[in-house]
Amino acid sequence: xxxxxxxxxxxxxxxxxxxxxxxxxxxxxxxxxxxxxxxxxxxxxxxxxxxxxxxxxxxxxxxxxxxxxxxxxxxxxxxxxxxxxxxxxxxxxxxxxxxxxxxxxxxxxxxxxxxxxxxxxxxxxxxxxxxxxxxxxxxxxxxxxxxxxxxxxxxxxxxxxxxxxxxxxxxxxxxxxxxxxxxxxxxxxxxxxxxxxxxx
Amino acid sequence: xxxxxxxxxxxxxxxxxxxxxxxxxxxxxxxxxxxxxxxxxxxxxxxxxxxxxxxxxxxxxxxxxxxxxxxxxxxxxxxxxxxxxxxxxxxxxxxxxxxxxxxxxxxxxxxxxxxxxxxxxxxxxxxxxxxxxxxxxxxxxxxxxxxxxxxxxxxxxxxxxxxxxxxxxxxxxxxxxxxxxxxxxxxxxxxxxxxxxxxx
Numbered sequence: 001x002x003x004x005x006x007x008x009x010x011x012x013x014x015x016x017x018x019x020x021x022x023x024x025x026x027x028x029x030x031x032x033x034x035x036x037x038x039x040x041x042x043x044x045x046x047x048x049x050x051x052x053x054x055x056x057x058x059x060x061x062x063x064x065x066x067x068x069x070x071x072x073x074x075x076x077x078x079x080x081x082x083x084x085x086x087x088x089x090x091x092x093x094x095x096x097x098x099x100x101x102x103x104x105x106x107x108x109x110x111x112x113x114x115x116x117x118x119x120x121x122x123x124x125x126x127x128x129x130x131x132x133x134x135x136x137x138x139x140x141x142x143x144x145x146x147x148x149x150x151x152x153x154x155x156x157x158x159x160x161x162x163x164x165x166x167x168x169x170x171x172x173x174x175x176x177x178x179x180x181x182x183x184x185x186x187x188x189x190x191x192x193x194x195x196x197x198x199x200x
Numbered sequence: 201x202x203x204x205x206x207x208x209x210x211x212x213x214x215x216x217x218x219x220x221x222x223x224x225x226x227x228x229x230x231x232x233x234x235x236x237x238x239x240x241x242x243x244x245x246x247x248x249x250x251x252x253x254x255x256x257x258x259x260x261x262x263x264x265x266x267x268x269x270x271x272x273x274x275x276x277x278x279x280x281x282x283x284x285x286x287x288x289x290x291x292x293x294x295x296x297x298x299x300x301x302x303x304x305x306x307x308x309x310x311x312x313x314x315x316x317x318x319x320x321x322x323x324x325x326x327x328x329x330x331x332x333x334x335x336x337x338x339x340x341x342x343x344x345x346x347x348x349x350x351x352x353x354x355x356x357x358x359x360x361x362x363x364x365x366x367x368x369x370x371x372x373x374x375x376x377x378x379x380x381x382x383x384x385x386x387x388x389x390x391x392x393x394x395x396x397x398x399x400x
Contacts, residue, residue, distance in 0.1 A: 005264045005271075011251040017240025019232040020225065031290040032219040033248075034255055034264060035309075040217025041252045047214040049245035051207050051230070052238050064205045064234060071205070090231040109235075 008034070060131075062107040062124055064089045072096075072105060079103045081138040083131070085157055087111050087145055095143060103141070106131065111144060112153040123153070125160060132164035140168045208234070260331075262307040262324050264289045272296075272305060279303040281338040283331070285357055287311050287345055295343060303341070306331065311344060312353040323353070325360060332364035340368045 008030060015026035033041035057063065058070035065071070072078065082103025086092045092105050108123040110116075120126070131137065140161040144150035154170060161168035174192035175184055184192075208230060215226035233241035257263065258270035265271070272278065282303025286292045292305050308323040310316075320326070331337065340361040344350035354370060361368035374392035375384055384392075 005255055005266050007247070007251050007255055007266050008264055011247045014240070014244040014247040017233060017237050017244055018229045020228070025220065027293065028220070028290070029218045030251070031288070031293070033217060034251065035288060035290070037217050038252050040214070041248055044214040044217055045245045045249035045252065047207070047211045048233075048241055048248070051211040051234065052241045052245065055205055055207055055234060064208055066205050066207050088231070088235060090228070090235070093227065093231070 057107075057109070061105050062109055062127070063092050063105055077102075080136045082141060083137045083139070084141040084143050085128070086143045087150065087153070091143065091145070101141075108144070108153065111147070111149040112156060113149050120156065125156070128157075129160055129164065132161065132166050137166055140166050142168055142170045146173060257307075257309070261305045262309055262327070263292050263305055277302075280336045282341060283337045283339070284341040284343050285328070286343045287350065287353070291343065291345070301341075308344070308353065311347070311349040312356060313349050320356065325356070328357075329360055329364065332361065332366050337366055340366050342368055342370045346373060 012023075012026045012030045015021055015029050016023070021029070033044075054066045055064050056066070058065035058073055059068050060073040061070060063070055063072065065073075067074075079102050082101070083106055084092075084095060084101060084103060085106045085108065086095060087108050087110065089107055089109075092107055095101055095105075106124075106128055110118045110123055112118060112120075112123065132140070140157065142154045142157050144153045144157070158168040158170075172195065173188065174195060175181065175188065181189065212223075212226045212230045215221055215229050216223070221229070233244075254266045255264050256266070258265035258273055259268050260273040261270060263270055263272065265273075267274075279302050282301070283306055284292075284295060284301060284303060285306045285308065286295060287308050287310065289307055289309075292307055295301055295305075306324075306328055310318045310323055312318060312320075312323065332340070340357065342354045342357050344353045344357070358368040358370075372395065373388065374395060375381065375388065381389065
């Protein structure tokens with residue numbers, strides 16, 4: 001990109017830190033905001049700066065929060081007997097938006113992956129064990145991803161729950177809504193077949 | 201989006217000022233930078249802020265520039281006898297990247313569109329006329345878009361060039377490289393047929 005402005009070239013390069021944004025889109029974005037939406041760009045710059053500086057992790061659930069305890073953990077209206085364990089803040093947001101879940105969360109910030117140096121300590125499992133020992137949690141809902149590492153993590157979490165005498169549950173596997181059997185992978189189909197339920 | 205952080209929700213909303221970014225992508229971008237690339241996000245915030253504050257328009261060509269005269273206009277190595285007129289800075293960048301053009305540019309920052317209040321004055325045509333009167337420019341390359349308004353603008357530009365005794369040229373219309381005749385619109389095909397060239 002060679003235009004009359006070095007700052008513009010730097011902006012285009014910086015935009016590529018966003019996922020799914022390549023050279024072309026970055027260029028389009030830079031020109032768009034400079035030509036048509038400088039107010040939006042100024043607001044974005046401020047909020048991005050503020051978010052990076054001030055959003056840390058909640059001390060209780062490890063989710064994103066700009067305060068020591070996030071608003072979900074601090075909300076006494078939520079059911080403290082349900083604790084949903086997810087791998088990342090984006091999974092937490094997905095569960096929060098899609099389901100009617102009104103309990104609390106615990107965010108692992110990763111999944112068990114010894115090769116990447118992610119063990120029980122990095123996933124905050126000591127913090128989780130302590131939380132279970134508090135005695136308030138009655139059900140640990142394991143919502144890790146259905147990948148090999150996610151399953152290994154789920155296994156470890158169920159052990160943790162057993163030790164603390166807490167019931168552990170796992171999200172159901174099966175045919176996704178709107179999916180067609182023909183196009184569903186064999187593993188999922190076998191799982192859905194094995195876990196078939198009585199029609200009522 | 202309800203997570204434990206209000207700043208995060210604000211960031212997601214602000215990201216939507218970028219073209220092609222809807223609610224889902226904005227969420228994905230926000231979580232991505234916060235989880236994996238805070239350094240990149242910090243850099244983006246700084247550069248976006250700097251670009252918005254400091255990039256204005258070159259006094260000579262009206263293209264983007266953080267200095268009074270942009271680096272393209274200030275570059276004495278470029279051919280001052282060629283002046284390429286484009287509608288917007290993004291078109292200028294496209295010509296600069298795709299072609300071997302080493303002359304100067306003039307950016308209209310719009311196209312003739314009386315209904316939108318864009319007349320000769322808004323397009324800086326007085327500035328352009330003055331530039332042509334300087335006598336250095338020998339060829340005015342009209343590179344407005346091949347839309348109705350772009351064509352009207354091109355017509356006005358050719359008049360301007362005639363008055364100043366400068367030769368005006370227009371980008372060739374025709375079949376795009378890699379295009380298939382079957383899928384090309386009738387207008388373009390008719391134009392390409394009419395402007396057919398002798399094979400050498």
